[in-house]
Amino acid sequence: MVNIQSLDPTASPLDYYGWELRRQREAHGLRQGQLGEIIFCTGSLIGQIETTKKVPTRDFSERVDAALGTDGLFSRLIGLVLRSQLPTWFQPYAEMEAKASYISTYQAQVVYGLLQTEEYARAVLATGAPDDLESLVTARMERQRILERQQPPLVWVVLDEAVLHRPIGGLGVMRRQLAHLLKFTGHRWLHVQVLPNQAGEHSSLAGSFNFLRFEDDPDVVYTEDVISGHMTANSETIKEAALRYARVQAAALSVEDSAELIARLMEDRFGDRSQPEEHPVA
Numbered sequence: 001m002v003n004i005q006s007l008d009p010t011a012s013p014l015d016y017y018g019w020e021l022r023r024q025r026e027a028h029g030l031r032q033g034q035l036g037e038i039i040f041c042t043g044s045l046i047g048q049i050e051t052t053k054k055v056p057t058r059d060f061s062e063r064v065d066a067a068l069g070t071d072g073l074f075s076r077l078i079g080l081v082l083r084s085q086l087p088t089w090f091q092p093y094a095e096m097e098a099k100a101s102y103i104s105t106y107q108a109q110v111v112y113g114l115l116q117t118e119e120y121a122r123a124v125l126a127t128g129a130p131d132d133l134e135s136l137v138t139a140r141m142e143r144q145r146i147l148e149r150q151q152p153p154l155v156w157v158v159l160d161e162a163v164l165h166r167p168i169g170g171l172g173v174m175r176r177q178l179a180h181l182l183k184f185t186g187h188r189w190l191h192v193q194v195l196p197n198q199a200g201e202h203s204s205l206a207g208s209f210n211f212l213r214f215e216d217d218p219d220v221v222y223t224e225d226v227i228s229g230h231m232t233a234n235s236e237t238i239k240e241a242a243l244r245y246a247r248v249q250a251a252a253l254s255v256e257d258s259a260e261l262i263a264r265l266m267e268d269r270f271g272d273r274s275q276p277e278e279h280p281v282a
Helices: 013-027 032-039 043-050 058-068 073-084 091-099 118-126 133-148 161-165 171-182 235-251 255-268
Strands: 102-107 154-160 190-195 209-213 220-224 229-232
Touching: 013 043, 013 058, 013 073, 032 043, 032 058, 058 073, 073 091, 073 133, 091 133, 091 209, 091 220, 091 229, 102 235, 118 133, 118 171, 154 161, 154 235, 161 190, 161 255, 171 255, 190 235, 190 255, 209 235, 220 235
Parallel strands: 102 154, 154 190
Antiparallel strands: 102 209, 209 220, 220 229
């Protein structure tokens, strides 16, 4: 007799997803392999997702909804599931980010998560040697869906020029990341500026920070240290952050000049090379 793993659907969004997938599949009289054939995957993958050994994707969820006629159930659940895969300390920020009407950020080390390509994100996240890298990458890509909403937040990003020089993932990955940034040139809701090296000392030498504004809730400032994140709505901190951001933004290149710098670096520093790429590890 097959030993079927029992799930507690209240344990986590992932457990509920697996429990509901099994329930819906059995209600339709389908074995795992049969459902797999319908949605073009293996029965083994169905079983792994039903037992929480594998995290589902949005594409998988949409195909299950279509196959089982579940009226978008799994497509709605997947957002909660993927957000639950983020580090526990980061989840509150991700929830606030998704609700924000205005996001402004200064990034000193890496491209802001909402603007990262999948391969760049994978290289960044791999530095923490996570147990399940692919789940973290999928969760980060899921965060970016807020930019695709009918009414997305206004996003203003200031990147330190050092971010553009750091070859994360290798030359090819970095070239494609810079090309991705250029896609936002002239974008209505999203703007990218570069704080050039010649700016010298500036108001946020202490590091990166994010500033979130909402329609009906207090503003929030978010910062990170080596192992955790910190979010506050303290009025004095908000005032200080707003002042520092205004000064950083004023010292940065214009959106148009920033795009020219990004394009120049993409060709001069990360253009096609004949020699194989090297991936130094710090």
